[in-house]
Amino acid sequence: MARQVFTVSQVNHYVKRMMESDVLLSGLxxxxxxxxxxxxxxxxxxxxxxxxxxxxxxxxxxxSALELDFIPKNGMKVIAFGRLSLYEATGQYQIYxxxxxxxxxxxxxxAFTQLCEKLxxxxxxxxxxxREIPAFVKCVAVITSPSGAAVQxxxxxxxxxxxxxxxxxxxxxxxxxxxxxxLSRALAEVNAWGAADVIILGRGGGSTEDLWAFNEEVLAxxxxxxxxxxxxxVGHETDFTVTDYVADLRAPTPTAAAQMAVYDHRxxxxxxxxLYSELTNSIITNIQIRNEQASxxxxxxxRRINExxxxxxxxxxxxxxxxxxxxxxxxxxxxxxxxxxxxxxxTSAKDLxxxxxxxxxxxxxxxxxxxxxxxxx
Numbered sequence: 001m002a003r004q005v006f007t008v009s010q011v012n013h014y015v016k017r018m019m020e021s022d023v024l025l026s027g028l029x030x031x032x033x034x035x036x037x038x039x040x041x042x043x044x045x046x047x048x049x050x051x052x053x054x055x056x057x058x059x060x061x062x063x064s065a066l067e068l069d070f071i072p073k074n075g076m077k078v079i080a081f082g083r084l085s086l087y088e089a090t091g092q093y094q095i096y097x098x099x100x101x102x103x104x105x106x107x108x109x110x111a112f113t114q115l116c117e118k119l120x121x122x123x124x125x126x127x128x129x130x131r132e133i134p135a136f137v138k139c140v141a142v143i144t145s146p147s148g149a150a151v152q153x154x155x156x157x158x159x160x161x162x163x164x165x166x167x168x169x170x171x172x173x174x175x176x177x178x179x180x181x182x183l184s185r186a187l188a189e190v191n192a193w194g195a196a197d198v199i200i201l202g203r204g205g206g207s208t209e210d211l212w213a214f215n216e217e218v219l220a221x222x223x224x225x226x227x228x229x230x231x232x233x234v235g236h237e238t239d240f241t242v243t244d245y246v247a248d249l250r251a252p253t254p255t256a257a258a259q260m261a262v263y264d265h266r267x268x269x270x271x272x273x274x275l276y277s278e279l280t281n282s283i284i285t286n287i288q289i290r291n292e293q294a295s296x297x298x299x300x301x302x303r304r305i306n307e308x309x310x311x312x313x314x315x316x317x318x319x320x321x322x323x324x325x326x327x328x329x330x331x332x333x334x335x336x337x338x339x340x341x342x343x344x345x346x347t348s349a350k351d352l353x354x355x356x357x358x359x360x361x362x363x364x365x366x367x368x369x370x371x372x373x374x375x376x377x
Contacts (some may be wrong), residue, residue, distance in 0.1 A: 009088065016086040019093065025084040030095060031103055032056070037074045045072065049080060049095065057094035058082075064098050069111035069212075077103040109208075112215050115242055119217075124224045130248040131229045133260065134197050139166040140261050141196035141228070143186045146171040150204040150233070150254040157258035162265040168196060174203035179213035184222035191227050199226065200257045201243065202233030214241035223247050233257030332363035349376055 019025050032049030039045055043062030048055050058080060072078065082097040102110045119125060140158060144151050146169055158167055172186040173179040183201065190196055201223065203211070213219060214234045223230050223246045232247035233254040244250040251257035324330050328338060338361040339346040346352060352371050360367045 013088060015093075016088060019084050019086055022084075027081070027083060029079055029081050030056075031077070031079045034072055034076050034078055035074055037072055045097075047072065049078075057092060058097050059094060060097040060100065064100075068100060070102060071111075071114055072100065079103050112242065115215065115217055115220070116245065119220055119224075119242065119246065124220065125245045129224075133229050133231065133249055136263060137165060137197035137261060139168065139196045140258075141168045141170055141190045141193075141199045143170045143172050143183060143190065143199060143201045144203050144254070145174045148174065148204055150202060153255045154200060154233075154258045157255055158262050161259065161262045164265070165262050173213070175206065175210045175213055180216035180219040183213060184219050187219075187222045187226055187230075194228075196228055198261050199228050199230045200233055200251075200254070200261055201230055201247070202251070202254050202257060203235070204254065205235045205239065211235050211239060211241060214243040216242075219243060220246045231257045231261055329363050332361075337362050349374055 030049060032051050032055075034047050035050055035055070036048040037045070038047065043065060045060040045065050047058050047060075049058050050056075060082075079101050080095060080097045081099040082095045084093060084095050086093045116125075123129065142151060142154050144154075151169060155167055155169075158165055168190075170186040170190055173182040187199070187201070190199055202214075211234055214232070220242045223232070223243055229248040231249045231251050232241070232243045233251040233256065234241045234243060235253075237252035249260060251260055328336075332338075340359045340361065341351070341356060344351065346358060352358070352374055354371050354374055356371045358369055358371065360369060
């Protein structure tokens with residue numbers, strides 16, 4: 001019997017056809033630990049899947065690698081889906097992976113954790129870089145689905161709290177392929193417009209997959225780059241996304257975001273009226289205090305004036321009594337008279353001459369006399 005000799009290429013080609021035609025090998029799930037991981041510059045991923053006793057080479061082409069929600073690493077246990085085939089150039093069989101997910105932990109959760117760690121190291125979660133939401137806004141930009149319930153709740157709450165605030169809705173996809181990019185586009189457009197005081201970014205509740213757009217890096221970086229303060233309002237109170245951590249403020253629900261963004265004009269008016277009443281009462285009280293102080297000062301001044309007048313009056317009376325003691329009129333009342341010649345007051349008998357005319361002065365009149373005799377003691 002003649003033997004048939006095959007070339008290596010023929011054998012490899014034959015084995016490859018057999019493997020690719022096998023139903024089981026053309027689409028199987030395989031669990032193993034990643035080792036020898038290499039993210040090539042071409043975008044392809046090369047690695048080895050191994051367990052305790054065996055290993056198999058794996059390759060994931062760029063198109064499939066771009067769909068990954070996490071970053072594969074050495075030592076990570078994964079479940080791979082793909083087809084087994086032979087690389088004819090080396091005769092080595094390998095698995096061509098089309099889908100990859102972590103084993104034991106969901107791929108979405110791992111992607112969430114990895115992105116959070118990455119952005120946190122870059123400082124995007126730091127409170128110091130976040131801005132305060134303006135106290136009195138004139139315009140609110142709402143980036144969400146125009147057909148969702150969330151936008152209606154936000155509009156209703158804002159109009160109830162302050163009907164003069166302008167609301168601008170920038171429609172965007174909130175789930176599905178391309179949603180993160182669409183939300184990022186809307187953020188860029190609102191920032192370019194520049195008339196909004198605050199941005200509410202969010203949507204209503206949903207599954208982890210529904211909310212996943214708000215966990216993508218492209219949107220997280222767009223939120224961090226926003227020049228206008230951003231309130232993240234994604235899902236329900238228990239839902240946390242990467243956007244929540246990057247945004248300037250996280251609201252537990254879209255309704256709460258509307259309440260945080262806009263001050264309540266009724267409460268503001270009540271506050272103003274309260275301040276007005278407080279100011280009025282303060283002014284009235286201050287006037288009353290000033291009146292009481294003025295009255296006290298007036299009474300004190302009046303008392304001091306009266307005391308001064310009394311003192312001066314007493315002093316005047318004292319001075320008057322002194323004057324009365326030395327006044328000639330006091331002597332007149334006791335019978336004394338003022339004797340005066342033509343030239344001078346007579347204070348001594350020596351001043352008189354016989355035959356001289358003198359005048360005798362009293363308080364109520366005078367008399368003239370002639371000196372007849374002078375006697376000196």
